Amino acid sequence: MKPESLLFAKTHEWVAVAEEGGQKIATVGLSKFAVEALTDLVFIELPKVGRQVAVGESFCEVESVKAVSDVYAPVAGEVIAANDKLADKLELLSNDPYGEGWVARIKITDETGLKSLMDHAAYQKQCAEESH
Amino acid sequence: MRNTRDTKLLFELSEAGRRAHRLPACDVPERTAKELLPASSLAAAPPALPELSEPQVVRHFANLSQLNMSVDTHFYPLGSCTMKYNPKRNERAARMPGIADVHPYQPESTLQGMLQLLYEMQEYLQEISGLPACSLQPAAGAHGELTALWVAAAYFRDRSEKRTKVLVPDSAHGTNPASASMAGFQTVTVKTLASGAVDMDDFRRLLDDEIAVFMITNPNTVGVFEPNMKAIADAVHARGGLVYLDGANMNAILGIARPGDFGADMQHYNPHKTFSGPHGGGGPGAGPICVAEKLAPYLPTPVVVKVKSLEPRVKSQKDGSTASPALDSPLLTLDYDRPKSIGRVRAFFGNVGVLVRAYCYIRTHGPDGLKRVSENAVLNANYLLSKVKHFLPVPQGDRCMHEFVATAGKLKSEKGVSAMDIAKRLLDYGFHAPTVYFPLSVKESIMIEPTETESKEMLDAFAETLFRVIGEDAELLHEAPHSTAISRPDDVRAARQPMLTYSSKE
Amino acid sequence: MAKVSVGRQTDISTNHASTSIPTSIQLNPTLRSALSTPNRTTMPYLYNTPEDQSAMLSAIGAKSIDELFAMVPAELRLGRALNLPPAMSELELAQHMDGLAIRNEHAGSKICFLGGGSYDHFVPSAVDELAGRGEFYTSYTPYQAEVSQGNLQVVFEYQSLIARLTGMDVSNASLYDGGSATAEAVLMAVSSTNRLGKVVLPTSLHPEYRQTIATYLKDIGVEVATVGTPTGVVKPQDLAAVVDDKTACVVVQQPNFFGCIEDAASLASIAHDAGALVVAAFDPISLGLLKRPGDWGADIAVAEGQSLGTPMQYGGPYLGILACREKLIRRMPGRIAGETVDRRGNRCFALTLQTREQHIRREKATSNVCTNQGLFALRATIYLALLGPQGLKETANLCLQKSRYAAEQLCKSDRFELAFTGPTFKEFVIRDKQNHVEEVIEKALEAGFLAGVPLGKWYPELKDCFLVAVTEKRTKTEIDRLATAL
Structure with a gap:
């Protein structure tokens, strides 16, 4: 996926929304900026499939050697898939953050959360500010 | 070699x-x-x-x-760990057969010397903290924190008060919030200012009737005596909450100020820090706690009490308080009959071997000696601060208690040299590194605690070396240490592909 | 490592509390009062002379030591001397400690048949000699791996030995003691199964471990369900009646508190069938003969490691052993060392998987445990290295043979019988048919024996019983004499 086509949360998660069988499904991952800032990731604790998440709820953790970072749900809904490949190939997060490095898929139950997400240009602006 | x-x-x-x-x-x-x-x-x-x-x-x-640095061999200014000299006379005492070879389930009649020592130890710790009841049972500082929080939980339960939260400053040691969680409380973090003091606006905003305990480290982790200590304690008490003192930094205030007098309702000691127990490569420690009278009934069982005779057992008072009757020639016994007690926090009496060493330390010093320990610990730290501040900023200012926190923040942004680089390079010069990256509230923090058992010459040598290191080539520092058996383990590899036993790699 | 010249030997290290400042040092009175507390005696572990102090104060820009404490508000100061006994010289302290120690009996003054989780096993001399090296016992947590490779390698070796000893995949660097290690294992089981209903503890588990677990669970709302053991062991059907789909774990002690051998594998499969984990509390010495916890189905294995070269010292400090299956590793409390390579590619050791721990994860950590029992992990490592597989087996066998012999000798008296008939390892429970246990213990004491641990304190139904432990140290003569004395 091209980052330009994605939506981003303030907390550095990206979202791609697609229609599948009349349901809105969000694919969620971590932005390249976030992955680079975390450096040397060593472990990811993936969300359990079936878990209900609210917007802004921590539903996944990524660990570097000496830090743990929460991944927050950018949309509300049910986790319908988690990217098990990450467990063994954590480098997917950095090598292909917007493709094979996706983290989870969420069946959206409440679309209000989508409104507070930003587009790629706005997100890039945020990142530029944070780098200072 | x-x-x-x-x-x-x-x-x-x-x-x-x-x-x-x-x-x-x-x-x-x-x-x-x-x-x-x-x-x-x-x-x-x-x-x-x-x-x-x-x-x-x-x-x-x-x-x-010989691949270790140790207090016996090197200056070890590891902030917050109080790496003072470990007296050899304490080792000898702890290894005497009448101490080392005593079984925990011997009849009390065969333990009167041991119980005497432990009873006195309870009293000494109470006197030093200004809190009238003591449990020697917890096995480490973190265990003492947890025990005290269980005591607090039992106290509020007994009073039918539902309090769910524990306030912890952001500069606190990680064990504080972790202990709060284990005791079933929710941690609420209070901000601290650059000076290390609690942000009083944030504190007042967060203080409410659901706060069970405010856990405060005083002197705090940057080596500053909390300027609003009394106001904080009064405010917590006015809301019906309890104040817990993390006693990690007692080495600064022995005989000078007592937690019980400045508002704490409970505290733990780290005898392996304050009272010179050797750190053993990471343990054992001990974590005795002292508490206010109203919390005494909830302390773990057993406690050592005086009685007229061992048979039949003298029942303690109905309210379970520890006050013991005055007796002419008392015997000592373990009091298990404490109905409001939280119970046990471990098997057997406690980390007696550590307590024996602490007992010897207190007896060696006496009241004046303990005060002199703190005076010299504070003098040494301020002296080192007065030298270091000229080349590494010390955000908290010109004065400290027993330790201070310098920052390599500027060095990092200007020269790319981190606190870790400095720490590693110091090893090349035969100094153990200070604590780095704690507390988290100071960027690129370097936390230095010289302790009182170091000389002015050693402090001068350390400051000179630190100054020299800062002036060294950045590349040299990034790759330091150069003279040790190994240099810069690959932590990422260790965590990504954990090899935790010899067999696992076969 | 580069050497730095340290300190000097001077007269300041005198031990005498009454010694005052040497008269040759002339200080003006104002400077004197600016320095340390009134009775300006030098203490044995301090370097600073009055000259040092005044030089340091002027470098600081302070007039007195008291000024350095300005940040402690005057109204919070103690303002009097602590009410503690006066200082002692080393000689006085040694005499004082002798005076206390002589009022204790100990395993050297009475022949010790006490057990219940702390044992009078033999400690080979090399354990004390090596663990007594200052480079080990005066060092701290290996935060700087480069100058802690000794400790880190010892921890790695300890973890490896414990994994082999228990048949588990991984071990941590140790916890406080057997009791708190068992409680931590129970918490691990609760969090990894996400079952907050209950944990099941048989009464054959050490009563103080059960009490400790109860304390750990009370404020997080997990129930403790107890299974009775009237025959000295857990009956599988009794366990099956209590374990359900809300059970996080079952704790099985093998050999159990009474010294009896449990049908551990059957108990483990009952727990597993219900989706619960099995926590095994084991006696390290017994594994010279008995199946390892990992071989009978344990998911987490815990133990009091005191048997492995640590003196009894009235109950602590000891060694909490905790090992587990690989899948539980991220729920494990405490430190862990791992093998890695350094910048130059050399094998080395470092603390790892630290994101589980309190200093990083704070309130979300697996446990609040901060330290390990490094010194006793070291002792256990040396002990196991000295014994080797054959030494461990022979030690276990001597315990088994001698305890069985002791049980038979004691039961020759009409007054005594075994409370439980099943097989035992190194401990057994004796019933006094006359129901005067305290009197028996007292009589034995007079004859020079610490004969056993009365059980009435924990088990009202066993108030006529006491627990006898026989280690490899007990001789036939000692056992015969005990039998005669009783």
Whole structure:
């Protein structure tokens, strides 16, 4: 996926929304900026499939050697898939953050959360500010 | 120089058929294990332990020991750890058979010397903290925190008060919030200012009737005595909450100020820091706690009390308080009859071996000596601060208690040299590194606690070396240390592909 | 490592509390009062002379030591001397400690048949000699791996030995003691199964471990369900009646508190069938003969490691052993060392998987445990290295043979019988048919024996019983004499 086509949360998660069988499904991952800032990731604790998440709820953790970072749900809904490949190939997060490095898929139950997400240009602006 | 032969892993040194320890022949009529035990419970063979000779074992561990820095061999200014000299007389006392070879379930009549020591220890700790009741049971500082929080939970339960939250400053040691969680409380973090003091606006905003305990470290982790201590304690008490003092930094205030007098309702001690127990490569410690009178009934069982005779047991007072009746020639006993007690926090009495060393330390110093310990700890820290501040900023200002926190933040942004680089390079010069990256509230923090058992010459030498290191080439520092057995382990690899046992890599 | 010249030997290290400042040092009175507390005696572990102090104060820009404490508000100061006994010289302290120690009996003054989780096993001399090296016992947590490779390698070797001893995949660097290690294992089981209903503890588990677990669970709302053991062991059907789909774990002690051998594998499969984990509390010495916890189905294995070269010292400090299956590793409390390579590619050891721990994860950590029992992990490592597989097996066998012999000798008296008939390892429970246990213990004491641990304190139904432990140290003569004395 091209980052330009994605939506981003303030907390550095990206979202791609697609229609599948009349349901809105969000694919969620971590932005390249976030992955680079975390450096040397060593472990990811993936969300359990079936878990209900609210917007802004921590539903996944990524660990570097000496830090743990929460991944927050950018949309509300049910986790319908988690990217098990990450467990063994954590480098997917950095090598292909917007493709094979996706983290989870969420069946959206409440679309209000989508409104507070930003587009790629706005997100890039945020990142530029944070780098200072 | 590293002896690489003898410091191979035990498993690599092993040769089938070697053995270091022979046992006497069996002097009672012997039957096979199969006759005595169910076949289903028996192993086919003993565990695959390495097979070594005694000289081999001795050389292995003697060589390994030489790969460590220690207080006996080096200056060890590890902030927040109080790495003071470990007196040898304390070791001798703790190793006497009448102390070391005492079984925890001996009859009390055979333990009167031990109980006397422990009873006195309870009293000394109460006097030093200004809190009238004591439990010696917790096994470490973090265990003491947890025990005190359980005591608080029991106290509020007894009063039918529902309080769910514990306030913890952001500069606190990680054990504080972790202990709060284990005791079933929710942690609420209070901000601290650059000076290290609690942000009073944030504190007032967060203080409410659901706060059970405010856990405060005072002197705090940057070595500053909390300027609003009294106001904080009064405000917490006015809301019905309790104040817990993390006693990690007691080395600064022995005989100078007492937690019970400045508003704490409970505190733990780290006898392995304040009272010179050797740190043992990471333990053992002990975590005795002292508490206010109203919390005494909830302390763990047993506590040591005085009684007129051991048989029959004198019942403690109905409310379970620890006050003991005045007696002419008292005997000492363990009081288990404490109905409101939280129970046990571990098996057996406590980390007695550590407490014995602390007892010897207190008896060696007496009241004036303990005060002098703190005075010199504070003098040494301020002296070092006065030197270091000229080349590494110390955000908290010109004064500290027993330790201070410098920052390499500017060095990092200007020269790319981090606190870690400095720490590693100091090792090359024969100094253990200060604590780095704690507290988290100061960027690129370097936390220095010289302790009172170092000389002015040592402090001068350390400051000079630190100054020299800061002026060194950045590349040299990034790759430091250069003279140690190993340099900069690959932590990422260790965590990504954990190899935690010898067998796991075969 | 580069050497730095340290300190000097001067007269300031005197031990005498009454010694005052040497008269040759002339200080003006104002400077004197600016310095340390009134009785300006030098203490044995301090370097600073009055000259040092005044030089340091002027470098700081302070007039007095008291000024350095300006940040402690005057109204919060103690303002008097602590009410503690006066200082002692080393000689006085040694005499004082002798005076206390002589009022204790100990395993050297009475023949010790006490057990219940702390044992009078033999400690080979090399354990004390090596663990007594200052480079080990005066060092701290290996935060700087480069100058802690000794400790880190010892921890790695300890973890490896414990894994082999228990048949588990991984071990941590140790916890406080057997009791708190068992409680931590129970918490691990609760969090990894996400079952907050209950944990099941048989009464054959050490009563103080059960009490400790109860304390750990009370404020997080997990129930403790107890299974009775009237025959000295857990009956599988009794366990099956209590374990359900809300059970996080079952704790099985093998050999159990009474010294009896449990049908551990059957108990483990009952727990597993219900989706619960099995926590095994084991006696390290017994594994010279008995199946390892990992071989009978344990998911987490815990133990009091005191038997492995640590003196009894009235109950602590000891060694909490905790090992587990690989899948539980991220729920494991406490430190862990791992093997890695350094910048130059050399094998080395470092603390790892630290994101589980309190200093990083704070309130979300697996446990609040901060330290390990490094010194006792070291002792256990040396002990196991000295014994090797054959030494461990022989030690276990001597315990088994001698305890069985002792049980038979004691039961020759009409007054005594075994409370439980099943097989035992190194401990057994004796019933006094006359129901005067305290009197028996007292009589034995007079004859020079610490004969056993009365059980009435924990088990009202066993108030006529006491627990006897027989280690490899007990001789036939000692056992015969005990039998005669009783």
